[in-house]
Amino acid sequence: MPVLNESSFFTEENSAEIVISRNGNAKNERLNQIMASITRHLHAAVKEIEPSQEEWMAAIQFLTSTGHTCDNWRQEYILLSDVMGVSMLVDSINSRRPSGTTENTVLGPFHLEGAPAMEFGANICLDMKGEPMVVNGRITDVAGRPLEGVKLDVWQANNEGFYDVQQKGIQPDFNLRGVFRSRTDGSYRFRGVKPRHYPIPNDGPVGQLLNKLGRNNRRPAHLHFVISAEGYQEVTTHIFVPDDPYINDDAVFGVKESLLRDFVHIDNSAKAAEYGVANPFYEVEFNVVLAEANS
Amino acid sequence: MPVLNESSFFTEENSAEIVISRNGNAKNERLNQIMASITRHLHAAVKEIEPSQEEWMAAIQFLTSTGHTCDNWRQEYILLSDVMGVSMLVDSINSRRPSGTTENTVLGPFHLEGAPAMEFGANICLDMKGEPMVVNGRITDVAGRPLEGVKLDVWQANNEGFYDVQQKGIQPDFNLRGVFRSRTDGSYRFRGVKPRHYPIPNDGPVGQLLNKLGRNNRRPAHLHFVISAEGYQEVTTHIFVPDDPYINDDAVFGVKESLLRDFVHIDNSAKAAEYGVANPFYEVEFNVVLAEANS
Numbered sequence: 001m002p003v004l005n006e007s008s009f010f011t012e013e014n015s016a017e018i019v020i021s022r023n024g025n026a027k028n029e030r031l032n033q034i035m036a037s038i039t040r041h042l043h044a045a046v047k048e049i050e051p052s053q054e055e056w057m058a059a060i061q062f063l064t065s066t067g068h069t070c071d072n073w074r075q076e077y078i079l080l081s082d083v084m085g086v087s088m089l090v091d092s093i094n095s096r097r098p099s100g101t102t103e104n105t106v107l108g109p110f111h112l113e114g115a116p117a118m119e120f121g122a123n124i125c126l127d128m129k130g131e132p133m134v135v136n137g138r139i140t141d142v143a144g145r146p147l148e149g150v151k152l153d154v155w156q157a158n159n160e161g162f163y164d165v166q167q168k169g170i171q172p173d174f175n176l177r178g179v180f181r182s183r184t185d186g187s188y189r190f191r192g193v194k195p196r197h198y199p200i201p202n203d204g205p206v207g208q209l210l211n212k213l214g215r216n217n218r219r220p221a222h223l224h225f226v227i228s229a230e231g232y233q234e235v236t237t238h239i240f241v242p243d244d245p246y247i248n249d250d251a252v253f254g255v256k257e258s259l260l261r262d263f264v265h266i267d268n269s270a271k272a273a274e275y276g277v278a279n280p281f282y283e284v285e286f287n288v289v290l291a292e293a294n295s
Numbered sequence: 296m297p298v299l300n301e302s303s304f305f306t307e308e309n310s311a312e313i314v315i316s317r318n319g320n321a322k323n324e325r326l327n328q329i330m331a332s333i334t335r336h337l338h339a340a341v342k343e344i345e346p347s348q349e350e351w352m353a354a355i356q357f358l359t360s361t362g363h364t365c366d367n368w369r370q371e372y373i374l375l376s377d378v379m380g381v382s383m384l385v386d387s388i389n390s391r392r393p394s395g396t397t398e399n400t401v402l403g404p405f406h407l408e409g410a411p412a413m414e415f416g417a418n419i420c421l422d423m424k425g426e427p428m429v430v431n432g433r434i435t436d437v438a439g440r441p442l443e444g445v446k447l448d449v450w451q452a453n454n455e456g457f458y459d460v461q462q463k464g465i466q467p468d469f470n471l472r473g474v475f476r477s478r479t480d481g482s483y484r485f486r487g488v489k490p491r492h493y494p495i496p497n498d499g500p501v502g503q504l505l506n507k508l509g510r511n512n513r514r515p516a517h518l519h520f521v522i523s524a525e526g527y528q529e530v531t532t533h534i535f536v537p538d539d540p541y542i543n544d545d546a547v548f549g550v551k552e553s554l555l556r557d558f559v560h561i562d563n564s565a566k567a568a569e570y571g572v573a574n575p576f577y578e579v580e581f582n583v584v585l586a587e588a589n590s
Contacts (some may be wrong), residue, residue, distance in 0.1 A: 010380060010548035012387040018548060019380035025509025028328070035508060037343045038377060045336035047382050049329050056385045060372045067362005067372075077355045077362075084334060085305060085314035089341050090351045092307040186429060214320025253305035253313060 016043035062205055069204040078109060079206045082252040083215075097233060101291040105254040107236050108224065111161040115153060115177035121276070123191035124178040130193030131158030132277035133263065135223070137286040138186040141232070146186025147290060150229040153179050154190060156222075161198025161209060191275065193281045194263060195221040197246050210251065217251050220244035225286075232241060232290040239286050261286055310320040311338035334467040357500055373404060374501045377547040378510075392528060395437060396586040400549040402531050403519065405458040410448060410472035416571070418486035419473040420467060425454025425488030427572035428558070430518065433481040436527070441481025442585060445524040447473050449485060451517075456493025486570065487575045489558060490516040491542050505546065512546050515539035520581075527585035534581050556581055 010018045019039050026032035051059070069076035081087045087106050095104035118124065125132075139150045155177040157163050164175040182188045201207060202217045210217045222238035240247060242260040262281045266272070272279035304587045305313045312580050321327035346354070363372035374376050376382045390399035413419065420427075450472040452458050459470040477483045492513045496502060505512045517533035535542060537555040558577045561567070567574035 008543045009550050009552055010383050010387075011551075012391075015380050015384045015387070015548075020565075022510050022544070023508045027507055027509060031507060034344050034346070035341050041336040041340035041343075042379065042381065043384060045332050046381060046388070048332045048336075050388050051329070051385055053385065056376070056382075060370070060376065064362055064365045064370070067359055067365065070359045070362065075355070077358045081351070081355065084337065085310050086337065086341055087351075088305050089307065089310045089338060090346055090348065092305075093341070093345050094305075094348055153574070154306045166312070206574045212322055212326055213318045214322060215317050228352055249317070255304050257304055258361065281314075284441070285498070 012047075015047075018041045019043070046079045059282050060288040062209070065205045069206075071190060074201070074204075075109065076201075076206055079200060079204070079207075082106065082200070083206055083210060085253045087251045095233075095236075096115075097291045098142060098295050101233075101289045102227070102237060103256050103258050104234050104235060105237050105256060105259060106252060107226075108252075108254075110157075110165060111153075111155060111224065111226070112165065112174070114178060115174055115179050117154065118180055118190065120180070120183060120187075121123070121189045121191065122178060122180075123276070124154065124156075124176050125158075125191065125193050126175045127158075132272075132281040133194045133284065134189065134275045134281060135192065135284045135286060136187070136189050137273065137288060139182045139188065139227070139229075139288045139290065140186050142289055142291065142295075146182075146184070147229055147232070148182055148184045148186065149230075150182040150186075150188075150227060150288075150290070151179060152188055152190075153226040154192075155224045156192055156195050157198055159196060161195050161196050169241075184266050191224070191277060195223055195241065196243055198249050199219050215251070216246060218246045218249075219252060220246040220250050220255060222254070223284075227288055227290070230292060231293050233293055233295075235290065239284065245246075303403050307342075310342075311335045313565045321489050357504070359501045364501075369496070369499075370404060371496075371501055374499070375504075376493060377401065377495070378501055378505060380548045381546045386531075390528075390531075392586045393437060393590050396528075396584045397522070397530050397532060398551050398553050399530060400532050400551060400554060401547060403547075403549075405460060406448075406450060406519065406521070406554075407460065407469070409473050410450065410469055413473040413475055413485065415475070415478060415482075416484045416486065416519040417437065417450075417473060417475075418571070419449065419471050420453075420486065420488050421470045422453075422578070427567075427576040428487050428489045428578045428579065429484065429570045429572060429576060430581060431482070431484050432583060434477045434483065434522070434524075435471060435481050436582045436583065437584055437586065437590075441477075442480070442524055442527070443477055443479045443481065443586070445477040445481075445483075445522060445527075445546060445583075446474060446522040447477070447483055447485075448523075449487075450519045451487055451490050452493055454488050454491060456491050463485075475584050486572060487518070490518055490536065492539055495546050504537075510546070511541060511544045513544075514547060515545050517549070518579075522583055522585070524585060528588055528590075530583065530585065534579065 020036045066076045139147045164171040197218045199218050221241040221244045228234040239261040267277045267280040315331045361371045417454040434442045459466040493513050497512045516536040516539045521531050523529040534556040564574045
């Protein structure tokens with residue numbers, strides 16, 4: 001029998017090192033580094049869990065079923081990433097900014113390119129359903145100087161918790177979406193409807209997993225923003241309704257303390273007339289501080 | 296604004312703890328424990344890798360594509376588990392046995408239930424293709440006492456590296472498969488063909504990943520066994536041809552030092568006639584030591 005190098009064979013002890021050692025000829029150093037890290041942590045998890053063969057097969061079936069649930073209109077693996085906190089973690093890693101600037105949160109799956117450009121104070125709600133809401137704010141740099149012409153791409157679910165793309169033919173196209181620009185003094189304003197909480201899709205393997213884990217599958221009420229200006233870091237974020245029943249239990253972990261905003265109930269006919277909304281209504285203030293591109 | 300418990304919100308620092316804390320109402324304590332371990336190690340890997348948003352999306356697409364490649368006849372997630380060394384690690388964890396007993400290795404995807412029962416010395420090769428091989432061995436307990444009536448379920452790829460189920464209509468059904476029983480003295484014997492190395496499926500996302508990593512996608516030549524007897528631990532294993540060019544580079548990490556066996560080339564007409572094979576042929580000895588069920 002030929003002499004063999006025993007250390008090259010897989011054992012329970014050396015398992016991760018042996019697998020990683022095979023990647024010496026990787027065509028891409030970054031891929032090599034990523035796979036080494038994944039392999040090390042995956043093997044550590046398996047050694048800690050010590051799965052039975054049946055548990056291993058259940059994991060294989062869960063991953064397969066999650067893949068089979070994905071189609072052109074549904075991405076169950078992004079949902080899995082979301083409910084595992086991975087999407088928020090990747091967002092956090094990629095949006096570290098100086099203290100005092102506006103924080104990021106997840107983009108979510110419902111952003112659309114091509115929303116209509118709208119004037120200061122315009123109403124993004126095209127079907128007039130729900131409780132009226134006015135959002136006011138000012139965009140500045142870290143020194144408090146107003147920034148003019150900043151682009152605000154805003155979108156939200158309707159008063160029943162659905163985005164337009166989830167209710168094609170029921171809601172008008174581009175309902176509750178608009179692109180605004182800040183004025184010379186940095187101010188912006190738009191009208192919409194008070195948002196409400198809604199469930200993430202719960203009829204697939206990820207929803208079933210949340211159910212088995214006894215976890216909430218709802219997102220607390222929020223409005224979405226992508227705020228961008230040349231020379232500044234783009235901000236993808238939400239503002240949240242702080243007294244939402246799920247504010248401490250967002251299924252995708254998107255809530256940050258700094259993104260809570262009072263949605264103030266206003267009963268004032270004169271003010272309502274000034275804003276062009278029915279009385280009573282909700283008013284929210286969301287001031288934004290942008291970090292310079294290289295800070 | 297209501298007073299909120301800031302610690303309940305997700306941050307880059309507390310990410311895994313926050314996700315795990317949501318599972319307090321899990322219906323199954325084992326699932327809770329498994330998800331906690333997976334979450335901790337997954338977040339640690341993400342923090343180490345610091346993926347860009349584009350890299351995160353590439354991972355989502357890889358997982359989705361691996362799911363879409365699975366069908367009733369192909370299991371790309373098992374293949375991924377195999378090439379990541381996870382299948383072997385789970386097998387190792389579930390088959391720790393006393394020193395001196397025969398070691399396990401992975402079952403692989405080509406085992407079939409219902410292979411025909413065969414007599415001592417029978418030939419499992421139904422189409423007579425390839426170089427003849429005789430396998431001889433003795434099955435004992437750890438004290439060296441022969442074990443009678445032990446069931447040996449054996450299967451192998453043909454001389455071109457394909458299993459019967461991969462060549463339906465080309466190979467006879469149940470080609471190179473048989474179930475044997477040890478005799479009073481613990482001995483067993485069967486005839487087959489000298490195995491050769493073969494590639495794992497390389498036309499899907501897992502094959503593409505191995506290619507990008509510069510990894511070999513072949514398995515070294517081997518024979519499969521499942522050996523079972525009441526009162527003893529079942530052994531699922533292979534024996535390997537030690538001078539195979541891929542013996543140190545099995546794509547699924549199945550090789551163990553203790554499972555290498557000399558495939559001896561014999562040129563002896565009298566012995567060939569005794570075994571009922573053409574001359575020359577290969578002869579292999581594989582003695583098996585079973586551990587008691589509760590050892």
